[in-house]
Amino acid sequence: MSDAGADFEIADINKDYERLYGFHSNTEYMAGRERGLSEEVIREISAIKEEPDWMLEFRLRALAEFNKMPDPSWMDQSVFEEIDYADLYYYARAADKKYNDWDDVPEDIKETFDRLGVPEAERKFLAGVSAQFESEVVYHHIQEELTKKGVIFLDFDTAVKEHGDLVQQYIATLVPQSDNKFAALNSAAWSGGSFVYVPPGVKVEIPLQAYFRINAESIGQFERTIIIADKGSSVHYIEGCTAPVYSKTAFHTGVIELFALEGAYLRYTTIQNWSNNVLNLVTQRARAHKDATVEWMDGNLGAKTTMKYPAVFLAEPGARGRVLSIGYANKGQRQDAGAKMIHAAPHTTSSITAKSISHNGGRSSYRGLVKVLKGASHVKTDVECDALLLDDFSESDTYPTIDVKERNDVSVMHEATVGKVSPETVYYLMSRGIKEEDALLMVVNGFLQEFTKELPMEYAVELNRLIQLEMEGSIG
Amino acid sequence: MNLLELRDLCSAVHPEGSEEGIAILKGVDLEVNLGEIHVLMGANGSGKSSLAHLLMGHPNHRITGGEMLLDGQDLSEMEPDERARAGLFLAFQYPHAIQGLPVGTFLKAAAEARRGEELSFRVFKRELDDVMGRLGISKEFLGRSLNDGFSGGEKKRNEILQMHLLQPRLAMLDETDSGLDVDALRLVFKDIREIASPENAFLVITHYDRVLDYINPTHVHIMRDGRIVKSGGADLSKRIDEYGFESVLAEEGVHE
Numbered sequence: 001m002s003d004a005g006a007d008f009e010i011a012d013i014n015k016d017y018e019r020l021y022g023f024h025s026n027t028e029y030m031a032g033r034e035r036g037l038s039e040e041v042i043r044e045i046s047a048i049k050e051e052p053d054w055m056l057e058f059r060l061r062a063l064a065e066f067n068k069m070p071d072p073s074w075m076d077q078s079v080f081e082e083i084d085y086a087d088l089y090y091y092a093r094a095a096d097k098k099y100n101d102w103d104d105v106p107e108d109i110k111e112t113f114d115r116l117g118v119p120e121a122e123r124k125f126l127a128g129v130s131a132q133f134e135s136e137v138v139y140h141h142i143q144e145e146l147t148k149k150g151v152i153f154l155d156f157d158t159a160v161k162e163h164g165d166l167v168q169q170y171i172a173t174l175v176p177q178s179d180n181k182f183a184a185l186n187s188a189a190w191s192g193g194s195f196v197y198v199p200p201g202v203k204v205e206i207p208l209q210a211y212f213r214i215n216a217e218s219i220g221q222f223e224r225t226i227i228i229a230d231k232g233s234s235v236h237y238i239e240g241c242t243a244p245v246y247s248k249t250a251f252h253t254g255v256i257e258l259f260a261l262e263g264a265y266l267r268y269t270t271i272q273n274w275s276n277n278v279l280n281l282v283t284q285r286a287r288a289h290k291d292a293t294v295e296w297m298d299g300n301l302g303a304k305t306t307m308k309y310p311a312v313f314l315a316e317p318g319a320r321g322r323v324l325s326i327g328y329a330n331k332g333q334r335q336d337a338g339a340k341m342i343h344a345a346p347h348t349t350s351s352i353t354a355k356s357i358s359h360n361g362g363r364s365s366y367r368g369l370v371k372v373l374k375g376a377s378h379v380k381t382d383v384e385c386d387a388l389l390l391d392d393f394s395e396s397d398t399y400p401t402i403d404v405k406e407r408n409d410v411s412v413m414h415e416a417t418v419g420k421v422s423p424e425t426v427y428y429l430m431s432r433g434i435k436e437e438d439a440l441l442m443v444v445n446g447f448l449q450e451f452t453k454e455l456p457m458e459y460a461v462e463l464n465r466l467i468q469l470e471m472e473g474s475i476g
Numbered sequence: 477m478n479l480l481e482l483r484d485l486c487s488a489v490h491p492e493g494s495e496e497g498i499a500i501l502k503g504v505d506l507e508v509n510l511g512e513i514h515v516l517m518g519a520n521g522s523g524k525s526s527l528a529h530l531l532m533g534h535p536n537h538r539i540t541g542g543e544m545l546l547d548g549q550d551l552s553e554m555e556p557d558e559r560a561r562a563g564l565f566l567a568f569q570y571p572h573a574i575q576g577l578p579v580g581t582f583l584k585a586a587a588e589a590r591r592g593e594e595l596s597f598r599v600f601k602r603e604l605d606d607v608m609g610r611l612g613i614s615k616e617f618l619g620r621s622l623n624d625g626f627s628g629g630e631k632k633r634n635e636i637l638q639m640h641l642l643q644p645r646l647a648m649l650d651e652t653d654s655g656l657d658v659d660a661l662r663l664v665f666k667d668i669r670e671i672a673s674p675e676n677a678f679l680v681i682t683h684y685d686r687v688l689d690y691i692n693p694t695h696v697h698i699m700r701d702g703r704i705v706k707s708g709g710a711d712l713s714k715r716i717d718e719y720g721f722e723s724v725l726a727e728e729g730v731h732e
Contacts, residue, residue, distance in 0.1 A: 423535045428572040429582075431532050432638060433560035433589030442577050442585070446621065449576030 037085070039063060042188055049191075054168060055160050062177040062187030069181040072307075079305050079334070082279065083251060146204070151235075152197040153208055156224045159195030166197060170226050174257040174285040174313070182253040182281045186222045193223035193254065198233040198264075207236040207269070207456060223254045229264035229292075236267040238459070251279050252303075258286035260294045262316075269455065271299035271463065276333060278303045284310040288348075291318035297454055298325040300335050301466060309367060311340035314348035314376075321350040326451045329362030329394070330470055338367035338399075343376040351382040355448060358387065358394035359470070366398040370412065377408035385416040388447050390440075390471075441468055477548045479677055480508040480531075480646055486541035486702075487530045497538065500526045502702035504542070508646060511674040513691060515713070516681045517721050518699030524681045525569060527699075528648045532566040533559055546646065561590055563645030567635035567652050573623040579634065580604075580618035583641055590642045607640045612663060628655035636664050640671065647671075648679045653687050665690035688717040698725060 042063050046056040071080040146153050152163060160167055177187040198204055229235050252274060260266040266286070274280050280303040286294040296310035312321030327335035341350035356364030366385040387396035398416050421443050429439035445452070445464055452460045485504040488497030500523050508514055518524050530537040531544060533556030544551045546564055554562070574582075583604065588595055608617070611633050623631055632652055639647050649668075653661055669691060672678060680687060688696075696713045698706040698721050706712070706728060716724050 422572070425572045425574060427533065427535055427556055428568065429574075430556035431560055431566055431568075432582075432586035432642065433557050434585055435557050435589070436555070438585070438589075439557075442582070443574055446574050446576030449621075 037063065037066070037185075037189060045189065045191070049157055049160075051160060052164055054164070058171070058177075059188050059190075062184050065178045066181060066184035066188055069178070069184055072180055072182075079279065079307075142206070146208075149202050149204070150199040151202060151204060152195065154195050156193040156195050156226070157191070159226075163195065163197070166228070167195065167226065170228060170257065170259060171224075172257075174259075174287055175255050175283050179283065183255055183283045186224060186253050186255045186283070190222045190224040190255070192221075193225040193256075194227070194237070194239070195225070196227040196235065196237060198229045198235045200231040200233060200261075202230075202233045204233075204235040207238045209238045221252055225254070225256045226259075227257075227266060227268065228259045229261060229266040231261045232263040233261075234265035236269065238456070239268070239270040252281070254282040254284075256282065256284040258284075258294055260286065260288045260292035260319075262290040262292060264289070264292045266293070267295040267297065268310075269297040269299075269459075271301070271455075271459065272306070273302040273466065276302055276304055276330075280306045280308070282308045284308065285313065286311065286321070287313045287315050288319035288321055290316040292316075293320040293322070295322040295324070296339070297451065298323065298337065299451065299463065300325070300327040300337055301470065302333075303335075304332065305334045305336065307336045309338045309340055309369075311342065311369075312350065313342045314344060314350060316345045317347040319345060319348045321348075323352045323354070324451055324454065325354045326448050327354075327356040327364050328467065328470055329356065329358045329364040331360035331362060333362045334365075335363070336365045336367060338365075338369075340369040341371070341381060343370075343372040343379045343381065346375065346377045346379065348376065349380045352384065353450065354383075354385045355451065356385075356387045356396060357390065357444060357447070358396050359390040361391075361393050361395075363395040363397075365396070366400070366416075368399070369401045370403070370414075372404040372406050372410055372412070374405040376406050377410065379406065379409070380411045381413070383412075383414045386447070387416075387418045388444065389418065389420050390444075437471070441471055444471065478507045478545070479510050479547060480506065480679075481545040481548075482506040482542070483545075484542035485527075485530075485539070485544055487526065488538055488540050489526060490536050490538060492536070497540070499540070500537070500702055501530065504702070504704055506697070506704060508677050508679060508695075510645070510677055511672075512694045513672060513678045513680065514695040514697065515687060515691070515693040516679060516697050516699060516704075517683060517685070517716070519683060519722075522699040523702040524683070524699050525650050528566050528650045528679070528681055531559075531648065532556055532564065557589065560642070561592070565639055565642055565644030565647045567632075567639055567647070567649040569650040569652075569654070571623045571631050571635055573621070573626070575621050575624050577622045578619055579622050582622050583618075583638065586638060587641045603641070607637060611637055611640075611667065613637060629657070629660050632656055632660070632664065636667060640667075644676060646677050646679065648681065650681045651683070652680075653682050653684055661686075661690060685716055685720050688713055700725070 039060060042059045043056065046059055071077065143153065152159070154162065172187065175183050177184050196208060225239070227235070227237055256268070258266055258268055272280065284296060286296070288294045294312045296312070298308065298310055300306045300308060306327070310323050310325070312323070314321055321341050323339035325337055325339065327337050329335040335356060338354060339352040341352065343350065350370070352368060354366045354368070356366065358364045364387060368383060370381050370383060372379050372381070383400060385398050389396060396418055400414060402412055402414065404410055404412060421440060425443060426436060426439045429442060430436060434442070444467060448467065452463055455463065482504050485501050487501040488499050490497045504527060516524050526537060530539060531551060533554070539552045546559070546562055549562065551559055584595060584600055587600065604618070608615070613633055623634065626634065632655065635652065652664060656664065668678060680691065680693070692710065693713055694709065696708055696716060697704045706725060712724070
């Protein structure tokens with residue numbers, strides 16, 4: 001919109017809208033009102049969603065916590081200085097029904113959609129321009145299959161209304177409202193997210209993809225997700241997609257709670273690629289009961305700053321937890337990711353593999369906690385952090401905490417490596433006719449392969465292409 | 477025009493890319509033409525492997541004087557991948573391991589780069605099966621990470637497999653014979669005899685005389701202290717095979 005005349009026309013259109021249809025721009029809407037996240041705003045969100053009273057109360061309690069909590073202390077405080085809490089009202093509303101204008105979506109995001117071959121309809125969704133895309137036929141078919149098995153797979157808003165008892169039984173039991181400032185914020189202002197319940201003994205064969213359910217706002221600013229795998233069931237849930245998700249509001253804070261009951265298997269895969277203006281703070285926690293397995297597969301690309309530490313609480317004997325994460329910190333980005341394993345019962349095992357790539361001055365950190373409580377004997381835990389630096393001015397650091405209170409048969413392994421791509425390795429590949437940038441890409445994809453091979457084929461292919469885009473121009 | 481022409485070639489090695497270079501080649505002259513098989517012998521440290529890596533474009537090896545031409549093109553102006561696409565190949569003595577890069581993916585990318593066209597998976601697989609069968613390589617090989625945890629013998633066979641697929645005009649083999657048992661050695665060199673044609677040439681680097689039991693070179697060169705000190709044909713080859721290259725050199729009065 002370089003043409004001043006066109007700008008003027010658009011301003012005119014907006015004026016008309018306001019006059020004719022009663023629409024109003026946000027600035028005007030907020031004029032004369034208290035800015036920030038007030039009780040009034042929370043009541044309004046809840047009313048718009050037609051929520052039951054218990055949820056309104058839940059939100060209000062969280063708001064009270066949010067207002068009195070400090071920012072997390074372990075991170076550079078400069079990260080939080082960018083958050084304008086006064087604008088939270090706007091965020092909350094934006095997460096609800098307000099969409100972006102396609103013309104406002106930055107060119108580089110549009111270009112990436114082009115190059116990834118993202119279909120037209122999905123682009124608008126990913127850019128926050130529209131609320132849905134045309135996959136409803138596929139979605140309905142899958143939904144029918146699931147319903148037959150008694151599986152509940154809904155957006156969180158609907159679940160609150162239709163399965164209130166189940167939601168109340170589990171919500172905030174792993175991530176209390178007062179857990180941290182952002183969990184409190186999410187609890188007060190959440191919108192969107194998924195709710196999954198898998199009945200005892202049911203094996204869900206295909207991965208449940210939030211992608212299919214995109215019409216129900218799976219990617220919200222403040223999404224809330226609960227997944228319950230009942231006794232002996234198994235399910236793999238995939239959230240997010242590799243195409244960049246553009247958000248104007250520059251702030252995303254989700255809360256994810258997973259429950260694997262006795263003998264259940266639950267895997268949660270997420271690949272997040274927020275546009276590089278976003279501050280991404282997600283609290284992800286899981287509880288594994290007797291002989292149950294929980295696996296977090298966590299891929300973090302994009303975003304300006306990511307802070308994410310998926311946790312598994314190994315509550316009963318035989319429980320297993322695994323976190324496999326990758327991060328790519330490019331220019332101006334900070335990926336602060338890690339994992340937490342809490343061994344609260346004997347005969348529990350956990351493994352953490354964290355792989356990070358730093359590039360063009362980006363910074364990757366591993367921040368992890370392994371805790372073995374008193375009485376949790378016969379425990380085995382393995383931590384492996386591998387960092388790959390693609391140049392001399394990027395950074396990587398690790399902050400591992402290991403806290404073992406039990407002495408009887410506890411095996412703790414921790415291994416950390418930091419490496420660069422050796423010029424001789426690149427030379428070896430080049431000596432076979434492979435161009436330098438392709439050679440480098442092969443080494444990087446190889447480094448990430450442990451993660452990629454766990455993904456469904458189409459995600460793996462997309463991830464590889466995305467890494468290729470990230471690495472473009474890396475050869476001087 | 478010669479396939480390979482080296483004139484008074486001098487080089488230095490810069491460990492880890494350091495500015496301070498150590499002189500290695502001190503004036504090498506060599507001509508290689510299509511249809512020829514050259515064997516380059518010499519003790520460890522005489523500069524044989526350095527010569528091969530200088531020609532291929534190793535980042536630590538730099539030319540300090542003279543010329544190196546492939547089909548009249550100045551190699552020193554070309555990146556390693558350009559040299560490879562022009563038909564130069566080096567079977568590494570110590571190939572690099574790349575975790576998470578499946579051999580099959582790598583081979584296809586290399587073959588496509590050299591041939592300048594995309595290959596259909598099915599056609600390429602048929603070609604691979606054929607070559608791998610001849611080299612006694614099992615199919616599981618394709619799914620393994622490149623050279624990662626390979627035995628010495630597996631690495632060597634993998635190098636020869638690549639040589640097959642890339643169809644080089646000039647193939648350099650850097651001590652491919654060392655670390656191979658007699659059976660593997662026989663298999664690999666039988667294979668080289670089969671590939672050898674008027675359309676290509678070989679430069680076989682070794683410090684063992686026993687290579688001569690397996691191939692009949694058209695030319696033999698002996699290197700010492702960064703120079704080729706003795707060259708000859710089949711005759712020289714026979715004498716070396718009989719007496720060893722050190723005693724041949726002594727007999728000829730070539731001293732350090």
